[in-house]
Amino acid sequence: MILEGAMLQVKEGMEKEFEEAFREASTIISSRIGYISHELQRCMETEGKYLLLVRWESIEDHTIGFRQSAEYKEWKSLLHHFYDPFPVVEHFQTVSLM
Numbered sequence: 001m002i003l004e005g006a007m008l009q010v011k012e013g014m015e016k017e018f019e020e021a022f023r024e025a026s027t028i029i030s031s032r033i034g035y036i037s038h039e040l041q042r043c044m045e046t047e048g049k050y051l052l053l054v055r056w057e058s059i060e061d062h063t064i065g066f067r068q069s070a071e072y073k074e075w076k077s078l079l080h081h082f083y084d085p086f087p088v089v090e091h092f093q094t095v096s097l098m
Helices: 015-029 059-066 069-084
Strands: 002-009 035-042 049-055 089-092
Touching: 002 059, 015 035, 015 069, 049 059, 059 069
Parallel strands: none
Antiparallel strands: 002 049, 002 089, 035 049
16 A cells, blocks of 8 residues: 655645535545545644655556546646645655554
8 A cells, every 4th residue: 555645735725625625526536546544634733734655555546547638637627726835745655564
């Protein structure tokens, strides 16, 4: 399993609209091959800051299967205009569990 992580900074005053759009976009990502689960967390200290975590079976399921799909274009149109700055997306592998 691969964990995709992205810190999202949403433009001021657009948080509610972003959360609504994200609920709609969730149906897009969850339908993709290799998708396992995802969660969106709202930061308690910094307004407009969110943490997106997506679990994929492989990195290619995200970088090729999702990012190169027609559905990704819809995801982008729903969400990318909310971000400033545009987020860095990174991928992680489990080293240790407790």
